[in-house]
Amino acid sequence: MTFWFNSIFTVLVLLFYFIRRIYKPPKELDFIPTVSFFKLLLILLCNQGQYEIQKLIRESDPDRIGLVKIFFGGWLVIITDIEHAKIFLSESAYTLPKGELPENHLTDVFFGKGVTFSNGDRWERQRKIATPAFNRALRPEMVGECTNEFINLVNKWTDKPIDVFSLMQRITIQILGKLAFAYDMKALDNLDEQPYFLKIYTKIIRHVTNTPFVVFPFLSSLPLKRNIEVKSLIKEFDNFLFEMIEQRRFQMSKSKNEKENTDLLAGILEAANQEEYNHTIKELRDDIVVYFAAGHDTSSISLSVVFYYLARYPEVQKKAREEAIKVLGNTSKLPTSENIKDLKYITAIIMESLRLYPPALQILFRSPTKPLKLSRNITIPKGVKTTVSLWQVHRNPDIWNDVDEFIPERFINPEKEIKSNWVPFSSGPRSCIGQNFSMMEQKVIIAMTLLNFEASLPPNARQLDRIPLTSSFMMHPKKLDIVFSKLK
Numbered sequence: 001m002t003f004w005f006n007s008i009f010t011v012l013v014l015l016f017y018f019i020r021r022i023y024k025p026p027k028e029l030d031f032i033p034t035v036s037f038f039k040l041l042l043i044l045l046c047n048q049g050q051y052e053i054q055k056l057i058r059e060s061d062p063d064r065i066g067l068v069k070i071f072f073g074g075w076l077v078i079i080t081d082i083e084h085a086k087i088f089l090s091e092s093a094y095t096l097p098k099g100e101l102p103e104n105h106l107t108d109v110f111f112g113k114g115v116t117f118s119n120g121d122r123w124e125r126q127r128k129i130a131t132p133a134f135n136r137a138l139r140p141e142m143v144g145e146c147t148n149e150f151i152n153l154v155n156k157w158t159d160k161p162i163d164v165f166s167l168m169q170r171i172t173i174q175i176l177g178k179l180a181f182a183y184d185m186k187a188l189d190n191l192d193e194q195p196y197f198l199k200i201y202t203k204i205i206r207h208v209t210n211t212p213f214v215v216f217p218f219l220s221s222l223p224l225k226r227n228i229e230v231k232s233l234i235k236e237f238d239n240f241l242f243e244m245i246e247q248r249r250f251q252m253s254k255s256k257n258e259k260e261n262t263d264l265l266a267g268i269l270e271a272a273n274q275e276e277y278n279h280t281i282k283e284l285r286d287d288i289v290v291y292f293a294a295g296h297d298t299s300s301i302s303l304s305v306v307f308y309y310l311a312r313y314p315e316v317q318k319k320a321r322e323e324a325i326k327v328l329g330n331t332s333k334l335p336t337s338e339n340i341k342d343l344k345y346i347t348a349i350i351m352e353s354l355r356l357y358p359p360a361l362q363i364l365f366r367s368p369t370k371p372l373k374l375s376r377n378i379t380i381p382k383g384v385k386t387t388v389s390l391w392q393v394h395r396n397p398d399i400w401n402d403v404d405e406f407i408p409e410r411f412i413n414p415e416k417e418i419k420s421n422w423v424p425f426s427s428g429p430r431s432c433i434g435q436n437f438s439m440m441e442q443k444v445i446i447a448m449t450l451l452n453f454e455a456s457l458p459p460n461a462r463q464l465d466r467i468p469l470t471s472s473f474m475m476h477p478k479k480l481d482i483v484f485s486k487l488k
């Protein structure tokens with residue numbers, strides 16, 4: 001009896017000591033308020049969703065110093081104040097590199113070292129190649145053509161609730177396929193089946209963003225059935241990508257007509273052939289995975305939020321439709337770049353939706369290579385993992401009036417200060433490379449859809465006063481249904 005008692009007691013003491021040692025924050029972070037790990041764990045275990053997590057983060061900093069620390073397999077500092085964020089985000093990409101994941105981590109296996117995850121000279125080279133290629137790929141008319149296909153698809157599903165996020169994923173993937181890869185993803189052919197490419201991608205993302213695996217990266221290296229499964233899915237995805245690359249290379253060798261080679265992939269392939277870049281096939285693959293992921297999920301979330309608000313506020317929808325009619329006419333004319341600039345109210349709706357629901361809730365963490373001063377009293381020590389919560393900076397009541405209200409008007413001719421506090425695409429040297437691409441595609445989709453359909457919330461969701469969200473690290477709406485009805 002005494003033996004068992006002593007053994008259990010010793011194990012408990014060791015466990016307690018072990019947890020305290022891991023959990024005890026470094027002294028240099030003492031000044032930063034702590035988010036309770038146990039409260040966070042409870043929220044995650046009970047799957048209570050994003051609002052609870054964000055509320056916990058805000059409440060953990062009662063004196064509003066503008067940053068908190070959180071135990072997340074290691075200590076992570078989260079910046080929640082826009083002024084700190086501006087300084088942080090404007091720091092050079094060389095002195096504030098993105099954090100490296102342990103090798104073999106599934107996120108690393110899947111995303112590799114595409115531009116979002118790379119650092120130093122490699123990142124600079126990738127960004128130099130992609131920037132002009134992105135500008136060439138900005139083609140609103142082509143987005144308009146895809147939107148016409150989308151309208152035909154929605155026409156087959158009118159007056160019934162439809163999961164708006166999956167619907168938006170289809171159109172953004174189709175557009176990305178055409179504009180970025182000159183590839184027909186066949187995402188708008190029918191609603192019965194999820195497109196093949198998207199199906200595999202969704203499964204992989206579900207695995208790699210699974211909370212325990214994010215918090216405890218070592219789990220990815222264990223010989224678990226699920227890890228083996230993900231690796232085989234990634235292989236399948238890669239085969240598809242290599243086929244797509246080869247197909248594009250072949251088409252380009254047949255056609256030297258520059259007008260036919262305006263897509264992002266063509267731009268990257270052209271640059272890859274130049275000796276100064278010397279891109280390997282693995283580097284190409286990594287870039288494409290990143291463009292594929294960054295290029296459709298975020299825009300689908302943003303569009304889902306916009307359609308939720310349009311459905312919830314019919315008067316906003318009416319005003320947006322009037323603008324679309326004024327700019328595009330009643331016909332299904334394909335929008336031009338000039339038209340896009342005139343969609344001021346629709347732009348404000350997108351901006352306000354992105355303020356309230358930034359699809360990237362926080363940026364990927366960085367580790368400063370030297371102490372980074374954010375204000376007179378606040379310095380992030382060298383090497384400390386740090387991120388910016390875009391949700392928190394956008395929902396700070398000290399900065400935004402009626403912070404939780406949807407007020408698109410605040411973005412009609414906004415003052416410089418308001419614009420600089422709005423950072424859903426991040427800012428500084430590592431800001432989103434696809435911002436113009438995404439804003440352009442969203443404006444076309446919204447304007448053309450409003451010329452054809454009325455969006456409403458299904459009867460059982462009329463009281464929905466906020467979007468149901470998962471507690472995932474990307475912002476994902478739980479099932480969000482919208483009804484599209486043909487305009488009379």
Ligand code: HEM
Binds near residue numbers: 115298358359362
């Ligand atoms: C509503 C749509 C979008 C939002 C809210 C968004 C948001 C962001 C944010 C916050 C970052 C910074 C991430 C970080 O620092 O960790 C980022 C980076 C990036 N985004 Fe986007 N994005 C959107 C659309 C797109 C599109 C359409 C593409 C490409 C087709 C794209 C490609 C990228 C790339 C490549 C980076 C990495 C840039 C670098 O590290 O230099 N994004 N995006």
